[in-house]
Amino acid sequence: MKMSGGVEWSVHCLSLLASLPPDRTLSAKRLAEFHGIPAAYLTKHLQALVRDNILESIPGPRGGFRLSRATEQITLLDVVDAIDGKRPAFRCSEIRQRGPSALGSKCYRRPCGIAAAFANADAAWRGSLMNCTLSDLIAEIPEKVDPRQQKKSAAWLKKVLG
Amino acid sequence: MKMSGGVEWSVHCLSLLASLPPDRTLSAKRLAEFHGIPAAYLTKHLQALVRDNILESIPGPRGGFRLSRATEQITLLDVVDAIDGKRPAFRCSEIRQRGPSALGSKCYRRPCGIAAAFANADAAWRGSLMNCTLSDLIAEIPEKVDPRQQKKSAAWLKKVLG
């Protein structure tokens, strides 16, 4: 069970975009350059974020991506849903409806207890992700990220926005 | 992000094995027959459950599998760990250590805040799974499973246990 690596890329990109001056953007190429990742593939993930209204895209020279909502209105769950899809990890194949002691499909209106237990776990997971906003993540940068890196990032931003 | 389908198979097999008389077993072939799934592949999953001490295996004629512990001592998390592995869905690739504004690897002793948030969600998920035992699942069978299916299953068991 592995989540798309694009989720890590996306959240880091969103965090960087959040530090931009209002109405400024970063192109996919710049975002990929900053994170040392392939631009062509990152583009696919950014498009998914645009589709889910997490990012806005501006075409043309001086174009690029910017946040589509306030950082308080973007949760980790939003990103996971956009990149990794909304389907739960546990997929009930209705195994109970197979084999020699199964009944007709009309007799299985209520969900299987096992599937229900996994749905509960999935809800707990989603609840935790829903409770964490981009704003929360950014708030802990000053205490968690090495000041030297913060400085280098700011300098890089200044350079490319120049 | 998809969990192995073997998890669903496994929990249903464990549930069936829990209804066996003490010291009786079911072979992989019988378990596969009951659930209408491929025996050769199910065998792989059963072996994983034996490795994690959830099942015991008895070789030879009249052999097969039986629960290795009381139903109260087997949680959904145990099964997921055995079948799907213990690695979390979100795998931090340390993207923060790449790109033009990264520092040396010694400067990243504390985990990334983003990875920490996903670790929290994973813990919530595992906590939910840990709280659900095989005993819990079996207890809700009388109210959740169609009585006709319960009867057919019992009859099938009686037949194969001869």
Add this chain to the structure above:
DNA sequence: TATATCCTGGATATTTAATATCCTGGATAT
């Protein structure tokens, strides 16, 4: 003791999903 049954583990094939690149077309600032 011969035999049939059953688990174990390795080798291998098949199918599906994730990862990655490329290219055309359209938008837009300069």
Add this chain to the structure above:
DNA sequence: ATATCCAGGATATTAAATATCCAGGATATA
């Protein structure tokens, strides 16, 4: 007019999940 950038489709590559097969060892039974 041109250079830059996003959108989206086509396609290739790689990794993972799914599935089968077989040789070897254990054991109950006749």
